[in-house]
Amino acid sequence: MPNKLPINLQDLLRQRTVEGERIEYKAGWNPDAIIRTLCAFANDFENLGGGYVVIGQDCDAHGQPIFPPVGLATNQLDKIQQELLAACQLIQPPYFPALTVQEVEGRQLIVLQAPGGMHRPYKAPASVSAKQKSWHYYIRRYSSTVEAKGETEQELLSLTAQVPWDDRFALQAQVSDLSKPLMVEYLTEVGSALATDAPQMTVEELGRQLNVVGGPSEAPRPKNVGLLFFNEAPERFFPYTQIDVVWFPEGAGGDRFDEKVFKGPLARMVRDALGFIQRNYLVETVVKHPDRAQATRVWNFPYIAIEEALVNAVYHRSYEEREPIEVRIGYDELVVLSFPGPDRSIKTADFEAGRSVSRRYRNRRIGEFLKELDLTEGRSTGVPKILKAMAANGSPSPLFETDDDRLAFVIRLPAHPLATRPTTEVTMDVTGEVTGEVTGEVQRLMRVMISDMSRQQMQEALALKHEDHFRNAYLSPALTLGVVEMTLPDKPRSSKQRYRLTPKGQQWLVSHEGRKL
Numbered sequence: 001m002p003n004k005l006p007i008n009l010q011d012l013l014r015q016r017t018v019e020g021e022r023i024e025y026k027a028g029w030n031p032d033a034i035i036r037t038l039c040a041f042a043n044d045f046e047n048l049g050g051g052y053v054v055i056g057q058d059c060d061a062h063g064q065p066i067f068p069p070v071g072l073a074t075n076q077l078d079k080i081q082q083e084l085l086a087a088c089q090l091i092q093p094p095y096f097p098a099l100t101v102q103e104v105e106g107r108q109l110i111v112l113q114a115p116g117g118m119h120r121p122y123k124a125p126a127s128v129s130a131k132q133k134s135w136h137y138y139i140r141r142y143s144s145t146v147e148a149k150g151e152t153e154q155e156l157l158s159l160t161a162q163v164p165w166d167d168r169f170a171l172q173a174q175v176s177d178l179s180k181p182l183m184v185e186y187l188t189e190v191g192s193a194l195a196t197d198a199p200q201m202t203v204e205e206l207g208r209q210l211n212v213v214g215g216p217s218e219a220p221r222p223k224n225v226g227l228l229f230f231n232e233a234p235e236r237f238f239p240y241t242q243i244d245v246v247w248f249p250e251g252a253g254g255d256r257f258d259e260k261v262f263k264g265p266l267a268r269m270v271r272d273a274l275g276f277i278q279r280n281y282l283v284e285t286v287v288k289h290p291d292r293a294q295a296t297r298v299w300n301f302p303y304i305a306i307e308e309a310l311v312n313a314v315y316h317r318s319y320e321e322r323e324p325i326e327v328r329i330g331y332d333e334l335v336v337l338s339f340p341g342p343d344r345s346i347k348t349a350d351f352e353a354g355r356s357v358s359r360r361y362r363n364r365r366i367g368e369f370l371k372e373l374d375l376t377e378g379r380s381t382g383v384p385k386i387l388k389a390m391a392a393n394g395s396p397s398p399l400f401e402t403d404d405d406r407l408a409f410v411i412r413l414p415a416h417p418l419a420t421r422p423t424t425e426v427t428m429d430v431t432g433e434v435t436g437e438v439t440g441e442v443q444r445l446m447r448v449m450i451s452d453m454s455r456q457q458m459q460e461a462l463a464l465k466h467e468d469h470f471r472n473a474y475l476s477p478a479l480t481l482g483v484v485e486m487t488l489p490d491k492p493r494s495s496k497q498r499y500r501l502t503p504k505g506q507q508w509l510v511s512h513e514g515r516k517l
Contacts, residue, residue: 021140022051027058027070029080031128035087036138037145039124042095044116045139045156047164049368055080056109063143071107080110091124092135115211116364118163121156165320166228166363169221173237175204175213178222182230182265183210190372224319225365228266235263238319243273243310247281248330266366267373270314271466273327274307275473279439281329285420298394300419301334305389305398309411311375312382313338315367331421334413341406374465386411438508441474442481446505452487452498483508
């Protein structure tokens with residue numbers, strides 16, 4: 001029986017709309033082309049995490065999948081799987097992708113999930129059926145599988161046994177150190193078809209489906225990436241897996257500073273740190289102009305730039321070095337520090353020009369999970385996004401710093417010159433006004449609220465994807481401040497629950513935003 005993959009095929013086909021480095025469509029069973037492509041994914045030359053081959057899915061001249069797909073005849077499925085098994089044994093060393101049969105619009109498709117191999121480089125025969133076989137190394141170039149030749153072949157050979165750190169086995173841990181609830185939570189969040197069956201599976205079975213467990217059945221081992229995402233305390237295995245947020249109210253040279261340390265599963269750690277920074281240190285300033293009605297709104301630091309800088313640090317840092325990621329915040333700048341520095345092939349001038357493209361990713365699997373969680377695009381787009389976000393906010397250009405030995409990497413985000421300094425806004429409550437800190441998130445929430453709104457409607461109005469982040473950073477603080485209230489306070493979990501501005505919230509908008517009641 002084929003395994004179930006931790007993917008939703010409909011999402012796979014529609015989100016990756018065209019053939020690319022990580023997906024290839026085949027209208028029918030073509031063993032020669034398919035084995036060469038599997039070999040290329042196993043070699044994972046770009047360290048992108050392998051890819052998928054979808055058999056029975058045709059596409060147009062531009063690589064876009066055609067619906068409904070051509071599909072495979074039901075009576076051919078077993079034959080194809082048997083021939084595939086035999087053909088995969090011809091790959092040297094043998095390599096076997098995970099296989100599932102899935103139905104799309106009434107048609108049967110075979111999906112092969114081919115992660116980067118543990119024993120690269122791999123080579124495959126040019127023709128599976130030829131009596132005199134010739135083996136070659138294959139890699140992916142954009143949407144094509146090509147033979148590695150010349151310098152490319154030499155570079156591939158140099159990767160022998162160089163499996164990225166996050167894809168290696170954690171010999172100091174056991175499979176039982178993986179958290180099944182965290183894996184189920186992840187599958188649910190990314191909309192995986194596996195989420196339905198996951199609760200009935202063992203930790204080892206689920207870990208193998210997610211490719212965070214490997215090794216023989218008699219001695220399975222978790223992979224480093226599995227412990228980072230699916231263990232409640234990954235710092236037990238990898239010391240200083242944490243984000244330190246340090247606030248300098250008197251400047252970097254002052255005597256006083258406040259520090260908060262974030263630990264835990266990687267995705268949660270990132271989101272918690274970002275939410276904390278957003279709630280406490282981001283301030284929007286409204287500048288009114290006498291010659292026009294349109295006011296100018298600027299942030300001291302644009303959130304998108306901070307998010308990209310911090311996720312970049314989590315993605316590319318070395319978890320073998322006992323140094324935390326540090327976010328240093330002052331009135332004049334926000335600094336993200338991580339270890340080590342970027343690949344030597346990238347020059348500092350490339351960062352400043354938005355050309356920081358590297359073929360070698362230190363942590364290909366970490367990037368894979370962050371991408372599924374919509375925390376990164378994994379295509380060297382972080383630096384261009386930082387530049388665009390700072391420019392759109394009218395902020396000074398960011399600075400990217402590293403040393404000659406590439407021991408560390410620093411991203412400096414200068415504060416907007418017109419921005420108001422972070423402060424706690426306190427007003428009198430005896431007159432019915434707001435008492436406490438009205439964060440930027442709470443302000444945004446109040447601005448979008450019209451009449452009674454559901455939680456989903458508020459999230460959509462704010463263009464926020466993640467419910468937990470919305471509740472923690474927006475809704476809960478607004479309820480605590482008393483600027484927003486439930487329409488059914490006695491039934492907080494009711495499906496009919498709605499939220500509305502309180503008189504305090506309305507008064508705040510009148511006095512601070514000029515809104516008319």
